[in-house]
Amino acid sequence: MPSAKKIITREDVAKLANVSHMTVTRVLNGEANVSEKTRKRVLEACDRLQFRKNLVASSLRSRKSHAIAVIIPTFRHELYSRLLSVIEEEAQKKEYCIIASQLLRPDQAQAYLSWSRISELLCRNVDGIILDCDLTPEMEERLAMESVPLVCINRYSPLRQLDTVVSDYRSGFSNLTRLLIRNGHKNIIFAGGIAGRAEFSDSLAGYQEEMLRNGLTPVQHGSGYSFEDGIAIADDLIHGRFSFSAVMGSSDYVAVGLISRFQEHGLQVPSDISVTGFAGDSITQFYHPAITTAQQPVQELALTAVQRLMYRIAHPDVKDKMTACIPVMVLERQSVRKL
Amino acid sequence: MPSAKKIITREDVAKLANVSHMTVTRVLNGEANVSEKTRKRVLEACDRLQFRKNLVASSLRSRKSHAIAVIIPTFRHELYSRLLSVIEEEAQKKEYCIIASQLLRPDQAQAYLSWSRISELLCRNVDGIILDCDLTPEMEERLAMESVPLVCINRYSPLRQLDTVVSDYRSGFSNLTRLLIRNGHKNIIFAGGIAGRAEFSDSLAGYQEEMLRNGLTPVQHGSGYSFEDGIAIADDLIHGRFSFSAVMGSSDYVAVGLISRFQEHGLQVPSDISVTGFAGDSITQFYHPAITTAQQPVQELALTAVQRLMYRIAHPDVKDKMTACIPVMVLERQSVRKL
DNA sequence: CTGAAAGCGCTTACAG
């Protein structure tokens, strides 16, 4: 029976070291009150037997799994995979592991988190959850009721009653707008977005405020955040009677779509039209022309979220909620021209 | 004491449904031999009490965690995050969760898997491991000894004694070479790669064989897989006395680096020089010109790996090892010109 | 500084 390997337990170690299994526990958990001699003996025995602590057993008894769950729409988009990356790095440092799960199944466009998803995770006794997905108000209430340590990242919760870490879209777009105005642009169009989303309202508000402050007329056109949306909007802009010297994409991919379509119509970026993106995905760096954009503060978002989650885990009874709004940095590149 | 919520257990459900906790277990685990009436009563009780099965307890007793670990170099590269995405989707379908972990810590260039990493995972009783990282021969032997269900993906193990799923680099590059030759190219340079890596040897072999088969002279130049490597190689090629009409990048990012540098030197792609990439990252689709490349078969790699892992988990005593080599599809786009 | 006892919430193995 090749797979029937004997499992080494604390008891085996205890026997070899000639102590009780409690002493082994104390040594392994780094508790202070063990004599140096005993400690050494135990450690040696562990080594000799190649003892491996069973975290599942420890988790059952102590109700601490040292695991956190992360739910994001998909691993395939750069922003999400970068967030996940920083979260995991940080969790690793704190000796937590992450259970990563994607919201979207390939066959369905379900964008909202379902309770069963949370339930599966709670069955596994995760110590906390980081959430980057859309919540119905009912879900939010249920989550609050359950009082599991939880932080929303990159998205507002509908009732604003959960800990939340988001980018400052408003000032991000306001800074981008200011950059264009400083470069002499007056007719600047905001392209894309999805009505009803808080992130979009904030973005639009940042743009509009800056335009109005400078006596300019804000114009928003089209919807969406994808490459294809950018293509479609470019078509509209070219065939409609818009007059503009610059277009601000709601995302980097909208910007890329805009630029490629403009070029297909013989319009060069930035010599004929200036274009900006939003997010700071790697394509903005490698694209030709390199695209001026605002960098999502991935590192800070993720670190803040993990920190807050750890705080919640350590203080389950604290009730006050936090919302952190992380500044966004403009990255000046080649897709904007000085008029 | 707000956080001292009573935990509902099988025993509570049993009491309410007026059965033993074993019967509750049977119902919850979908075992057949329970009368319909009892089953209904139990299910109702579960519902009423909002009972949640404790998977940690179940895992401790049954030694099955229904969790698999995935170790990849980083979540930040497209190939890896796509692999992770498909693996997770597939695991989800089979009711497994994934513990995702990155090999590289930000502060160290450690590319090799350490034993402690595996050990942490085994402490958590994961049912299996999918590995996309470099292994020393010692690590491979130790892993084989431990006999935990394990599959290598996207990389060969040094001793070839582990289950492995990789792309067919050889025929991928051979097909790419054939495409260029069919388009009239004779002086084709292979750019980049890292000596000593099996994936690189295979790639190079595919290219060389195809060149020789057509009476052409293979020339390999430069090393690496990054954008910057592509830039550096482009400089070499321009300033050296190479004569060539096409360059095959070892990766998509090498191709992008080559193209941008060529363009900075006034050489247009594809009118002056043809360039190909490898991997099928999204940038090849959005770049201008869109880049001809060979698509890593992400879906098949991941599905095959998960399938094989599930097989290993179900049959821990089967000893024979498998190596799957998944075909790679050429994607013809605009960066290759017909001479 | 050390240990004996109880228990976390399940599943296993057996009995009826």
Added chain:
DNA sequence: CTGAAAGCGCTTACAG
């Protein structure tokens, strides 16, 4: 079809 007992490998709470 149903149940009583034991045990998975730890931690908790208490005693000395």
